[in-house]
Each structure stands twice: as C-alpha cells, then as structure tokens.
Amino acid sequence: MKENQFIKQFLKNKMGVVGFSMLVIFILIALFGPMIVQYDPQVFGERADVLNPPSAAHWLGTDDLGRDVFKALIAGSRVSLIVGVAATFISMFIGTSVGIFSGYLGGKTDNVLMRITDVFLVLPWLPLMLVLAALLGSNIWNIIFVIGITGWAGTARIVRAQTLTEKERQYIERSKSFGASNLFIIWHHIFPNVFPLVFANTILVTATSILSETTLSFLGMGDVSKPSWGTTLHFAFESGALSNKAYWYFMPPGVCVLLLVLAFTLMGFALDEIVNPKLRQR
Amino acid sequence: MKKKISIMLVTILVLMSAMPLMSFGAAQDETILKIGVKQEPDSLNPFVSWEMASFEIFMLTYDSLVKFDRNYEVVPSLATSWELSDDQLTWTFHLRDDVKWHDGEPFTSADVKYTYEAFQESEMGMYYTSLGGITAIETPDDYTVVISTDSPKANMLQNVTPILPAHIWQDQPLDSIADFEDTAMVGTGPFKFVSWDMNQQVVLDRNPDYFGQPANVDHLIYVIYANNDTMVQAIQNGEIDVALELDYVDIKSALSNENITDYAYEENGFTELAFNQSEWSGNFNQLIQNKMIRQAISYAIDKQKIVDLVYDGSSTIGSTYIPPSQGEWHYAVEGDKLRGYDPEKAISLLESEGFTSVDADGYRSNDSGDKLSFLLLSRSDNTSEVKVGQMVQSYLKAVGIELNIETVDDGVLYDRTMGEKDYDMFIWGWGGDIDPTVLLNVLTTDNIDNLNDIFYSNPEYDAIVEAQTHEMDRAKRVEMVHEAQALLYEELPYDILYYAENHQLVRNDLITGLTPTVSGAVFFANTIVNYADATFITEAAESSMNSSAPAENTADSTPAESESESDGGGSSGLVIAIVVIVVIGGGFFIWQRNKSKKANENQKNEW
Numbered sequence: 001m002k003e004n005q006f007i008k009q010f011l012k013n014k015m016g017v018v019g020f021s022m023l024v025i026f027i028l029i030a031l032f033g034p035m036i037v038q039y040d041p042q043v044f045g046e047r048a049d050v051l052n053p054p055s056a057a058h059w060l061g062t063d064d065l066g067r068d069v070f071k072a073l074i075a076g077s078r079v080s081l082i083v084g085v086a087a088t089f090i091s092m093f094i095g096t097s098v099g100i101f102s103g104y105l106g107g108k109t110d111n112v113l114m115r116i117t118d119v120f121l122v123l124p125w126l127p128l129m130l131v132l133a134a135l136l137g138s139n140i141w142n143i144i145f146v147i148g149i150t151g152w153a154g155t156a157r158i159v160r161a162q163t164l165t166e167k168e169r170q171y172i173e174r175s176k177s178f179g180a181s182n183l184f185i186i187w188h189h190i191f192p193n194v195f196p197l198v199f200a201n202t203i204l205v206t207a208t209s210i211l212s213e214t215t216l217s218f219l220g221m222g223d224v225s226k227p228s229w230g231t232t233l234h235f236a237f238e239s240g241a242l243s244n245k246a247y248w249y250f251m252p253p254g255v256c257v258l259l260l261v262l263a264f265t266l267m268g269f270a271l272d273e274i275v276n277p278k279l280r281q282r
Numbered sequence: 283m284k285k286k287i288s289i290m291l292v293t294i295l296v297l298m299s300a301m302p303l304m305s306f307g308a309a310q311d312e313t314i315l316k317i318g319v320k321q322e323p324d325s326l327n328p329f330v331s332w333e334m335a336s337f338e339i340f341m342l343t344y345d346s347l348v349k350f351d352r353n354y355e356v357v358p359s360l361a362t363s364w365e366l367s368d369d370q371l372t373w374t375f376h377l378r379d380d381v382k383w384h385d386g387e388p389f390t391s392a393d394v395k396y397t398y399e400a401f402q403e404s405e406m407g408m409y410y411t412s413l414g415g416i417t418a419i420e421t422p423d424d425y426t427v428v429i430s431t432d433s434p435k436a437n438m439l440q441n442v443t444p445i446l447p448a449h450i451w452q453d454q455p456l457d458s459i460a461d462f463e464d465t466a467m468v469g470t471g472p473f474k475f476v477s478w479d480m481n482q483q484v485v486l487d488r489n490p491d492y493f494g495q496p497a498n499v500d501h502l503i504y505v506i507y508a509n510n511d512t513m514v515q516a517i518q519n520g521e522i523d524v525a526l527e528l529d530y531v532d533i534k535s536a537l538s539n540e541n542i543t544d545y546a547y548e549e550n551g552f553t554e555l556a557f558n559q560s561e562w563s564g565n566f567n568q569l570i571q572n573k574m575i576r577q578a579i580s581y582a583i584d585k586q587k588i589v590d591l592v593y594d595g596s597s598t599i600g601s602t603y604i605p606p607s608q609g610e611w612h613y614a615v616e617g618d619k620l621r622g623y624d625p626e627k628a629i630s631l632l633e634s635e636g637f638t639s640v641d642a643d644g645y646r647s648n649d650s651g652d653k654l655s656f657l658l659l660s661r662s663d664n665t666s667e668v669k670v671g672q673m674v675q676s677y678l679k680a681v682g683i684e685l686n687i688e689t690v691d692d693g694v695l696y697d698r699t700m701g702e703k704d705y706d707m708f709i710w711g712w713g714g715d716i717d718p719t720v721l722l723n724v725l726t727t728d729n730i731d732n733l734n735d736i737f738y739s740n741p742e743y744d745a746i747v748e749a750q751t752h753e754m755d756r757a758k759r760v761e762m763v764h765e766a767q768a769l770l771y772e773e774l775p776y777d778i779l780y781y782a783e784n785h786q787l788v789r790n791d792l793i794t795g796l797t798p799t800v801s802g803a804v805f806f807a808n809t810i811v812n813y814a815d816a817t818f819i820t821e822a823a824e825s826s827m828n829s830s831a832p833a834e835n836t837a838d839s840t841p842a843e844s845e846s847e848s849d850g851g852g853s854s855g856l857v858i859a860i861v862v863i864v865v866i867g868g869g870f871f872i873w874q875r876n877k878s879k880k881a882n883e884n885q886k887n888e889w
Contacts, residue, residue, distance in 0.1 A: 042676030047590040064531070065591050065669060137688045138662070220662045224672060225687055238665035240511045243535040 009274045016270025022263035030077040039071035041227050051239075051246050061248035063232070064239035072232055073252050079228035080260065083144055084210035090148025091209065092155060092202050099159025100190055104167050104182065114160070120153035129212065133221040140223040147212045155201050162194045196275035204268035207261045214257050229253035312500040313818045315793070317805065318513040318525040319504050322481065324692075326467055328444055329401070330460050332408045332733065334713050334806060335484075335504070341810050342486060342502070343384075344444030344469035347375055347394065347427075350809045352799045354716050356439045359494070360389070360470065361427075370434040370754055377425040381493050383447045384468045391421035396448035398429075404456045406732065409443040411723040412715070415751060433752040436759055440717030442808075444469070472497050472814060481506055498795070498817040508663065517542065517787050525787040526805055529666060530596035533785050541791040547802025548607045549784045551713035551721075552600055553667065554776035555579070555674065556699075558706050560737035565704035567656055574635050575654070576774040580621050581628035582681040583674055589780050592669045600778030602767040604718045607781065607801055610760050611718040613767035628681045637682070646682035655684035656706035659698060662689035667709045670779065674709075699735045709779070710735070716808050718763050722747045725775060738775040794819050 010016050045066020052062045060069040102113040129146050136142040166172070167190065175185050216222060217230025220238075224231060236242070236250035323336040328344075331337070341349075347361040361375040381389035398419050401410045418430040429438070447468050454462045467475035472494065473486040484504040488497045505522055507513035510532040517525040518536055536542050557576055562568050569575055585599040598606065601620065606612045615621075636648040647653040656678075660671040668689055675685040685707075690698065698705055714721040723729055726747055727739040743766060750762035770776070786804050788796060795815040799807040 042672065042679060044587070044591055044673060044676070047595060050591060050594065065673070134691060134694060137690065139686075139688065220665075220668075220689065224668060224689060225675065235665065235669075237511065238509065239669075240514070240532055240535065243511050243514060 006274065010270060013270040013273060015266045019263045019266025019268075019270065022259060023267060026077060026081065026260050026263065029074060030081045033074035034078055037071050037074045039068070039075040041067065041072070041075070041225070043067070051241070051244065051249065053246075054248050060252050061246070063249055064235060064241070069232075069249055069252060072227060073229070073256060076227055076229045076232055076253065077256065077260075079140070079223075079226050080210055080213060080230070080257070083140065083147070083213045083228060084206050086144045087147035087151065087209040087213070088202055088206040090144065091151040091205050092198060093152075094148070095152035095155025095201075095205075096159050096191075096194070096198050098152070098156040100163050100186055100194065102156065103160040103163025104186055104190055110160075113156075117153045117156045120150070121157070123150075125150045125212075126215065129216060130219065130221065133216055138221050138223055140226050143213060143216060143221070143223060146216070147209050151205060151208060151212065155198070155205060158201060159194055159198060162197050163190055166190050166193045196271075200268060200271035200275050203264055203271055207264035207268065210257065210261055210264070229257050233257075313498070314501040314503060315499040315524070315813075315816055315818075316503045316505055316522040318507050318516055318522040320507055320510065320513070320527045322506050323478065323484065326475070326478065327460065327462060327464075328409060328446065329404055329407045329462075337408065338806055339475070339484060339486070339504075340444045341442070341471070342473040342813060343467050343471045343475050344446065345381075345471050346442040346444055347377075348439055349442060350716055352797060352809060352811050354800055354808070360394075360445060364439075366438075371431055373429045373431070373435075373438055375427045375429070377427065378493055379425045381470050382491060383449075383470055384474050384489065385447075385450075385466070387447065387449055389445075389447075389470055390424040391427045392424075393445050393448045394427045395419045395421050396452050397443065397446045400446070400451065400456060400459065401443060404459055406460065408720070408733065409441075410732065411720055411729065412437060412441040412443060412717070414719075414723075414748075434754045436751055436754055437717045437719045440715065440719070442715070472810065473502055476501075481508070495814045497814050502813065510665075514787070517789060520789065520792070523789050523793050524805065528785040528787065529593055530783060530785060531592075531594050531666075533787060534594075536787060541789055543788045543790040545786040545788065545798050545802060545804050546596075547784055547786075547798070548598060548605070549713065549782050549803075550605055550607045550716075550801060550808070551711055552603070552605050552778045552781050553670070553709065553711040554600070554778050555583075556708050556710060556736050556776050557774070558703060558736060559739070559775050560703045563703055565702060566706050569652055569654060570656060570706040572635065573773060574631050576777070577621065578628040578631040578635075578681065579678060579683065580774060580777045581624045581631065582683070583677045583777070583779070584623040585779055586623065588670055588673050591673070592666050593780070593782065596783045598781045598783070600780045601771065603770045603776070603778060604721060604763065604767055605714065605781045608714060608716075608718060611763050613764040613771075615768070615771055619771075625677070625681050632682065640682055643684070644679065644682055645684045653684070654682060656686070657704075658685050658687045659695055659705045659708040660687060660689050661695055661710065662691050671709055696735075700731075703737070711782075719747070719751055722750075722763065722766055725770065736775055740769070740773060740775075743769050743773075792819060793817070 010020075045062060047066070049062050049066030051064055052058060052066075054061045058068045058070065060073065063069055063072065098113050098117060102110045102117075129150050132146040132149070133143065136146065172185060172189055175189060180188075213222075213228060214230035214233070217228050218234045218237070220234055222228060222231040222234065227235075230253075232253040233250060236246070236253070241247075241249040319335060321333055321335040323331065323339055324333040325331040325336060326339065328336075328340055331340075345360045347359060348356050348364070349359040351357045360381060361377055364373060364375045366373055375394075377389075377391055377394070383389055398413055398416060401407065402413050402416065404410070415431045415433060415435045416429055417432050420428040420430075422428060431438075450464055450468055451459075451462070469475075470493070472489050472492040474489050476485040476487050478484045483506060486502040486504075488500050488502075490496060505516075507516070510528055513522070513525050514528065514532055514536050516522050518539055530546075533544060537544060557570050558566050559571060562571070589595060589597045589599055601615050602613045604611045604613065606614075632646055632654070637646040637654055639647055639649070641647065641653075645654060658671055658674065660668050662668065671687050671689075675687055678685045695708060695710070699708060712721060712724060724733045725736075725738045725740075726734065726744050727741070728744065730737050730739065746762055746766040746769065750759050750766065753759040753762060784803070786806075788804065793816055795817040796804050796812050797815070798804050799809055799811070801807055804812050
C-alpha cells in the first residue's frame, strides 16, 4: 500500500481521526505541559491547603498533601504515556520476534515457542503482574518490564499467523533459491510485510499497557516518586477522597485515563481496518 | 461455549455474594460483635507472632497469671494471689483450681512451668523478653508456682505471657516449635478460636465456662479491611459494630454520624524512621551508620509539618523512645538537646563530616566520592507512611541527601530487614506494653534475630535496660529508663517521627457497656475488659438492626450453600477469584485458538 493511499484511507475513517487528534493533544500535553506548568511532587502545601475544592489558584483543587491536582495531572500524563509506550515496545519486540520466528521456522521451534505463548495467554495477567511487581520492587523500570513481559502473547499469535501466509509466497521461494539466509529473508521480506499489522497492534497494545500501568499504580505498586495518573487515583482512594466527596481529586485522572485509552483504541481499530484486508471496506 | 462460561460466572458470583455470611446465618438470635481491623494476625503461634492483632487474640483465647484492669492496675487472672520473698528473689503464685482448658482438661501449675520454660529456651517471640531473669520455676503442688530470679525482677507482674496448655504443646520439639500449629488454639480465655480466613476474618466464640466474667456476646468476628475508607463506610452502613486503628483523616466523614462514638487516644507506640545498623554486608550505604549523618537527617525533617499534613495535626511529634502515653516512663528532652526542625544545622553537620561537594542535582558527597544517597523502604499498605516517606524524601533533598523510595508489603519488608538487609532506612512502628521493658528490649543485642529489626547493638544500652528490670525502687527505675532513652536519642538508631493519634469508632446505637481504659482506647488496649462488657443494646433492636445485613444475604442462598462455604474456610475468596480469572483466561485462549484456526482454514481455502 502506498503511503498517501494509506493516509487517504485513514482520513476517511472518522473513528481514527478522532482518536488521532485526541492522542496528539495528549502527546502535546505530555511533551510541553511539564515545561509550562511547573510541578514538583515534593513541594507540599500548608495544613489549610489540604483537599481544597477547585479555585482560581488551583484549577482542579488540591490533594491530600496540599498539592495542586491540575499540575499533578499534567506531570502524570508524561509518566502514564512513557510507561505505556515503553512497555508496549517490550511487548511488541518479544511478540513480533516470537511470532516471526515461530511462523517462519515452523516445526519444533514453532511448537516450543507457541506453547510458551499459550502459557502467557492463559496466565492470569493481573495476579502475575502484582506478584512480579511486588518481587522486583516498585520503581518505574520494573513497572515497564512487568507490563511488557506479560503483554506480548496476543501479538505473537497474530504475527505468527501473518508470517505463515507470507512465507508461502513465491518471492520467498525465489530468495531462498538465490541462497538468502533465513535471517536475511526475515529481516528484508517477512518483517516489512507483517509490519503494518504489528503497527496496528502496537496501538491497541499501548491502550492495554496504559490501563495495566494505571491498575498497578492504583493497587499501590506504582513508583511513588514518579506519580502517574494511577498513582494519583491510588492516593485519592486511600486518603478517603471518595467518602469526603473530593471529586476534583479522583475524577480528573480517571477521565484522563479513559480518554487516553479511548484515543489509542479508536486509532487501533481504524488502523486494523486499513491494514487487515478482511476488515477493509471497499 | 460462551453461555457455559457465563453460567459458571453467575454461579461463582452468587457464591461470592454468599461468602460473608458464616454458618451463623441460621442462628439469628445469637449476637455477633463485628470489629473491623486493618491488621491481619501474622501468626497464631505465640512463639512466632509479634503483631498487635495476634497479641489481642492471644489475650482473648489464653490467660496470663495476672492481667490489667481498665486503669492498668494488676489484677488476678489465673493466679488469685502472689507473694514476694523478703530477699525479692522468689515469687510464689497461687493459682485458681477451677480452670479448664477449652478441650476440658484441667489447668495446673505444670502448664505455667511448661510455658515459661518453653519461651525461655526457644528465645522466640514477643513474650520471651518479658521473662528475662527467671532462673527456676518450681511447682510444689498443682496450684502453686514458685518462680526464682537471679536478681529482683521489677516487671514480674507486668508480664502477660499467655499460658499454653502443656498437654498439647509439650510434645513439640522446641527447635521446630515455630512450625507447630495448634489449629484449635486451645486456651483458657473468655473466647474460643473458631477460624481464620486469610485477608477476611478471624472468628471467635464465647467461652461459656470461662472462670472470670464471661462475655455477653456470643460470637466475635474481626473483619479484616484492606482500606480505611471501606471500613469507615462499613461501620456507617452497620456492617460492623466497631472500627479500629483509624487515623483522624479517615474518620472525618463519620464524625457527623450521631450513631457513631469516636474514641480518640494517643497510641502506646511510635512510628520511626529506622536506620540500618547491621554489620556491613555491601548491600547498603554504610554512611547511614555515621551518627552525625543520622542526626543531620533528624534535623532536616519537619516532623510538625508531617503531622499537620498527613494526620491533619492530630498526632504528637516524636522525640524519645517510650511514648508520652506511658506517663512517667517517657523521657522529655529539654533545652538545646531537643532536635527541632533545623535544615541549616543539618547542612552544617553534613559539611563538618566532609560532605561539601554538591552535584548538579544538589546532592552532597565527600572528597572520597561517597554520595549521600539512601534507600528507604516503606509499607505499601500503609498510605500514611508512604506519604510520610515522600515528605522525608523532599526534606532530605533540601539538605543535599538523595533518598530513593521503594514501597513494599509487610512480608517483603520483614524479609529484607531481617534477611538481605539491602536497605538504608525504613518506616515502621512499634506498639508498647504497659511496662516499658518490652519496648526497650527491642533494641537490645539479645534481641538481634528476634525483635531487633535494625541489628542495633550497644553494650551500654544493654546494661541500662538489664539493670532497670532489677530495680525495685520505682523512682530509681524511672530514672534508668530515662537514661536509656537519652542514650537512644543521642545515638539515634531510630528517629522517632511521631506518636500517632488513633481512633476507634463504635456504633452507639448497637453496642453499649464500653468504657475507655486510662489510655483512652477501648479495644487493643492491653486489657480485655471491654470484650466482656460489650453488650448489644436490646435483643429486639439488635436482631432488627444488626442482623439485617446478613439476613438479606441469607435470602439469596440456601442454608446448605452457606454451610459448605463456612466449611471451606481458608482463603476461598482468593481461590474463587483465581478460578474466575483462569476461566476467563481459558475462555479467551480457546476463543483465540478458534480464531487462529479459522484464520488458518481461511488461508488454506485461499490456496
């Protein structure tokens, strides 16, 4: 598919455009927000500043340590996005490699790799993530690793299926007869051809990764020195914001997570429709 | 396929909703006192356990020779009277002759002898330290115990070691006693142990044959809550009658409820910033063992602001080791010896220790390149302590000390402090007894590998703590306890951050008869008087109000179901949760497989 054709297809898809514009806004906030709005989670307010409702000074009120919720929200966007995207890269790297090698090499390799994938598919991911996070300790790199390592199995399955169709194509046969090595074929022929699918899948997995990060942080496994939206939700819940009806504390991060995940999901579906011939509308 | 899963899910959901009602569903005229707690017992083996929740259960299921009343005066329990010889070295206890163990066996002096000797020989658990100095235990007859000590033992009557049934425990070899589980928990106390469902509840039944004042309530359930907010909601909705271990910030929303009485008290204990004092293993930053750096850390922290923000000003800032709630035992530091919030003093201390070079992030190091960078462990299930950790981090940053925080759960924290020792500081707390010895003993060399969680060892301190247990003149003993605290305050193995104010909420429309102890607490107060006195207001009112919640549940499920549930016991909630996840995961797997199969078939068709 040619590039401008792809863009044309994408622009025709309203869902995708809405998702994409939402995502652009979030990325802009995450990139430039923290430069404009200075937020230091280590600067606390006074006793009178604790859990104040929204005002001119604090647009979204203050939290349980007298800090500005709006600024925390801006700072948290960066953490949530970075963790989500970085974890997705790990997932995609493992999932794509396993999928391609499994599909291309076939035989015993395929069997072993797919059984491992099955194990990861049926493993209850939330308890697994919780156990891993508790074992490794709650710093941001461990969180990324934990989410990445638990989220690749679906991708591996999809990529393997696509690889299976690709490898039967004639030009692969031809390459082989010219003496191309397996790695050469995988890198130059298989990978570029499964890439659109991987790309669409990446977007969807990112949505899951962001949700996973929020879940882990909400359950108190997050990195408290780099507060994400999930961490904010955790502290809001634990400090009784719900029973004190401090809606300004728990609503904004919740809504932001929802919108960000929605943005990725909409885009993911749109891309899936374009790159997946079975779903494409003619 | 899909349908099957959904039916299974529905069944599981129904079962789950029936979970909270125990076998009592059938007997609704019986009274159940439901107490919400945050802490799970760590173990129900008195040789192993050291948490407050377990201590409370031991007080209810077992008895000690003497106990405390509401005013913390020593009153008879298993012993009716006692004498001290003129040389102050021999104690004679006369025991009750009408006490039966929960299994019907008679209680005799042999049980006392077995228990004390077993604790002494195993050198384990929280009770071991209160038996120090005892050299011999003789039993001239079934109801007399003669205890000899090598020197006078000042805290003999403050020793509340639970007496265990020798006929059950004595066959256990002492070196593996930690692994022994007396699943029936046979004791002599006013309550009998029924069950402990991990993360859910501990159930006790009234012992009608109790030799003292039997309880008014028929059953006692500790409902374990992971979240303060949920517990406060639960008492407001009448799901529990009492809620314990709450901070002021948690209960604010409940204070306007006229059916809830709030008992506030300053806890007999403290929350400390503990510093790793163990032998250097390469796993931590040895700079933390420099006393001047620890003092600088102490100066750098604004404890008042921590108390203001985290506890809404409702706790007392910390200073010395024995909390002010222990009255005259508390040592009040005066004058310029008191370390207030003084970041400049902290910086000058660090600079005089050679930490003069400051890097781009503002963190200090000395000429040999040792950086002031430490790792703090904090308990993930205690949000207040996590917040305190964040504040400490920011105060230390201000004076050039880097602090990394890891939040871990209690079990991991215990393993890392007692095992790997790969940390520099942690935040945790201790609760004390009525006698200061148990708290003082925590940091003695003798308690390394038992209670001493930072491996602190100071012969001078050991000597004072030992000496005060032999001092029978109270005024002199108070003096020595103060001396021990002054030493700890200077050496700073623990920086006492605050003495928390705690709150206990009681539904005053359901429960009556409770009177706070001198400490201000009703439950978890070193005495069980309020468990005996707690009474439901009237049978009629009780059954209409208190059992309304379980009654609704019963309607949804048949008695057979609820019975099988209670028999299941254990951690059935977790099991069911895992089953649900496995079912969903399995369903997803099968669906996924079908899908890929179909995809494969499609491909085949294409070819």
